[in-house]
Amino acid sequence: MQKMSVMLACALGLTVGACQTKQSAKAPVKPVFSAEDMDLSVNPGENFYLYANGGWMKQHPLPDDKSRFGSFDKLAEESKEKVRTIVEKAAAEEAENGSLAQKIGDFYNAGMDTIAINKAGYQPIKPLLDKIVAIDSKEALVDIISELQAQQISPLFYFYASADQKNSEMTIAGIYQGGMGMPDRDYYLEDDETSVKLREAYTIYLTKLFALTGQAEDEAAEQAETVLAFETALAEASNTRLQNRDPHATYNKVSVDGLQEMAPEFPWMAFLSGINMPEPGDINVNQPAFIKAIAKMYETEDLGTWKAFLSATVIRNAAAYLSDDFVKANFAFYGEALSGQKAMEPRWKKVLGSTSSALGEAVGQLFVAEYFPPAAKQRMDDLVENLRIAFGQRIDQLEWMSDETKQAAHEKLAAIRVKIGYPNKWRDYSALAIGGDSYLNNILASNRFDFDFEMSKIGQPVDKEEWHMFPQTVNAYYSPVGNEIVFPAAILQPPFFYLDGDDAVNYGAIGVVIGHEMTHGFDDKGRLYGKDGNLQTWWTEDDSERFNKRAQILVDQFNKIEVLPGTFANGELSLGENIADLGGLAIAYQAYQNASKDKGEVAKIDGFTDVQRFFLGYSRVWAQNIRDKEIARLTKVDVHSLGENRVNGPLPNIQEFYDAFNLDNTAALYIAPENRATIW
Ligand SMILES: [Zn+2]
Numbered sequence: 001m002q003k004m005s006v007m008l009a010c011a012l013g014l015t016v017g018a019c020q021t022k023q024s025a026k027a028p029v030k031p032v033f034s035a036e037d038m039d040l041s042v043n044p045g046e047n048f049y050l051y052a053n054g055g056w057m058k059q060h061p062l063p064d065d066k067s068r069f070g071s072f073d074k075l076a077e078e079s080k081e082k083v084r085t086i087v088e089k090a091a092a093e094e095a096e097n098g099s100l101a102q103k104i105g106d107f108y109n110a111g112m113d114t115i116a117i118n119k120a121g122y123q124p125i126k127p128l129l130d131k132i133v134a135i136d137s138k139e140a141l142v143d144i145i146s147e148l149q150a151q152q153i154s155p156l157f158y159f160y161a162s163a164d165q166k167n168s169e170m171t172i173a174g175i176y177q178g179g180m181g182m183p184d185r186d187y188y189l190e191d192d193e194t195s196v197k198l199r200e201a202y203t204i205y206l207t208k209l210f211a212l213t214g215q216a217e218d219e220a221a222e223q224a225e226t227v228l229a230f231e232t233a234l235a236e237a238s239n240t241r242l243q244n245r246d247p248h249a250t251y252n253k254v255s256v257d258g259l260q261e262m263a264p265e266f267p268w269m270a271f272l273s274g275i276n277m278p279e280p281g282d283i284n285v286n287q288p289a290f291i292k293a294i295a296k297m298y299e300t301e302d303l304g305t306w307k308a309f310l311s312a313t314v315i316r317n318a319a320a321y322l323s324d325d326f327v328k329a330n331f332a333f334y335g336e337a338l339s340g341q342k343a344m345e346p347r348w349k350k351v352l353g354s355t356s357s358a359l360g361e362a363v364g365q366l367f368v369a370e371y372f373p374p375a376a377k378q379r380m381d382d383l384v385e386n387l388r389i390a391f392g393q394r395i396d397q398l399e400w401m402s403d404e405t406k407q408a409a410h411e412k413l414a415a416i417r418v419k420i421g422y423p424n425k426w427r428d429y430s431a432l433a434i435g436g437d438s439y440l441n442n443i444l445a446s447n448r449f450d451f452d453f454e455m456s457k458i459g460q461p462v463d464k465e466e467w468h469m470f471p472q473t474v475n476a477y478y479s480p481v482g483n484e485i486v487f488p489a490a491i492l493q494p495p496f497f498y499l500d501g502d503d504a505v506n507y508g509a510i511g512v513v514i515g516h517e518m519t520h521g522f523d524d525k526g527r528l529y530g531k532d533g534n535l536q537t538w539w540t541e542d543d544s545e546r547f548n549k550r551a552q553i554l555v556d557q558f559n560k561i562e563v564l565p566g567t568f569a570n571g572e573l574s575l576g577e578n579i580a581d582l583g584g585l586a587i588a589y590q591a592y593q594n595a596s597k598d599k600g601e602v603a604k605i606d607g608f609t610d611v612q613r614f615f616l617g618y619s620r621v622w623a624q625n626i627r628d629k630e631i632a633r634l635t636k637v638d639v640h641s642l643g644e645n646r647v648n649g650p651l652p653n654i655q656e657f658y659d660a661f662n663l664d665n666t667a668a669l670y671i672a673p674e675n676r677a678t679i680w
Pocket of ligand 1: 516
């Protein structure tokens with residue numbers, strides 16, 4: 001189901017690494033770089049990404065059940081195998097009722113019990129659908145909207161808790177646009193071939209869902225058209241992804257009275273009582289125009305339309321947890337049509353995914369105990385501090401930033417909080433009841449439990465110890481409002497972090513990831529937050545102007561990249577991530593120079609110099625194969641650039657890269673010094 005992850009800062013997308021700070025270069029146990037994984041027939045100046053990863057890409061063809069598979073995904077698969085061991089052990093146990101093992105085991109077993117699930121058909125959602133059909137007034141309508149919200153089926157919008165962007169010590173309520181079944185407003189509004197085809201596929205999908213819940217074919221088709229029209233109206237009222245990257249425009253704090261005034265047609269008091277939050281205090285309305293539009297729709301749309309929309313929302317959100325017919329219909333749209341997947345993932349992977357998400361920190365505790373050596377945490381601590389020092393040096397060297405802003409930048413850098421591996425305190429799951437007989441009921445119980453947990457934070461001080469990712473997740477993030485960088489245990493593995501690898505490769509991989517996350521505090525969005533995580537101006541106007549000018553070079557470079565015939569990368573949408581990649585490289589390179597400066601000549605390993613290994617280590621993290629449909633989808637929705645462009649995009653802006661591989665101005669990737677982007 002769609003959960004409230006919208007507020008999570010900047011995740012890495014796909015990445016990770018490792019470090020050896022003091023140790024001198026010594027040969028890894030097995031070669032990190034080999035002719036087998038690279039493609040030495042490619043000229044590195046022609047396409048460095050292929051040169052570094054061509055062999056790996058051939059050895060890892062896309063499995064049918066994947067729309068993208070890269071070294072990042074491979075590590076995620078390895079993490080999944082570890083989680084599987086933990087979960088299956090719990091599932092086989094006769095665990096004490098109420099224990100974590102019982103909850104993990106029952107959740108997984110119920111999800112794997114396809115005999116019971118198929119027998120039940122759509123019965124698990126029938127009570128909810130019956131309630132929707134019985135709606136006979138606007139009062140009854142708002143009651144259902146509240147009920148669904150509290151189970152995180154979230155029709156229309158997400159009601160969530162997060163730190164106040166201008167008072168980051170306190171948690172307040174927020175409302176974020178939602179309601180669409182397709183992943184971007186463009187799919188509803190654009191007339192290009194992909195969007196038109198997806199609308200058709202989506203209509204077929206909705207028709208199928210209605211038919212599977214007992215409606216006659218023509219009635220189901222009619223309902224699907226109604227839902228598409230309704231969601232198209234939501235799309236028209238929605239912000240674009242780019243607009244949502246503007247933290248000032250999405251900060252609109254109002255009281256409940258203010259909200260009622262802003263969007264008067266919707267009965268907000270009744271809604272808030274329905275989710276058991278009658279007095280939430282201030283609410284941040286991220287997209288006021290959207291909220292005004294849905295309030296108007298509340299008044300103007302007839303009950304029949306609302307019933308069709310709410311029913312579709314319920315079935316769509318539940319489909320993955322119902323019988324095979326629903327699962328297949330779900331895959332045909334979200335897997336095949338949208339991402340080009342050819343086959344479904346094995347069931348155990350999907351059930352494992354939902355278990356690992358519903359009981360994230362319960363699984364995480366067991367994961368860390370089994371797979372996260374304390375030594376890794378110590379090494380990461382050292383590496384992060386080395387990166388922090390290097391970033392500080394880079395700031396001092398900047399010719400475009402004034403001393404005044406530099407001073408504030410140093411303060412912000414020093415204030416970045418670091419979390420590595422796993423939280424200091426674990427979440428308490430004792431109030432979550434999980435049984436062995438209904439997968440969907442477990443999902444809904446978990447959603448409800450999470451929603452109540454989120455609501456309990458509203459009006460309270462922010463819990464700085466809380467994590468917004470699980471230890472078993474292969475990823476990392478920076479939170480602007482927390483001014484913190486977070487590295488879950490599962491990312492501290494190759495190709496991000498080599499316990500036996502040399503410094504050069506580790507600085508190139510996890511080192512760049514750390515630098516990447518740190519620079520998010522200073523990218524086009526992160527720089528709008530001060531050291532305490534509050535939206536505030538701490539740059540002089542001249543510095544902002546010079547920063548934007550430099551950032552624009554990067555925007556223009558990426559806008560020129562043709563990702564599919566006629567489709568170009570979105571340099572504006574991906575700007576923050578591209579700044580982070582470029583900055584992460586510069587800072588990690590500096591940190592590597594600091595770490596190796598007293599070591600004299602460093603030996604070649606795997607036939608490559610240390611600086612070559614630094615850039616190869618970075619590139620390896622982004623090796624991937626991907627389907628065209630997935631390229632099209634990600635280019636629309638993802639703030640991260642595609643793997644190839646995360647390598648071939650930033651590297652040609654870096655002189656040391658050319659030097660390391662003896663490339664000159666005849667290289668296809670060459671960018672003349674005056675046209676390069678240099679920010680950090
Ligand atoms: Zn990032």
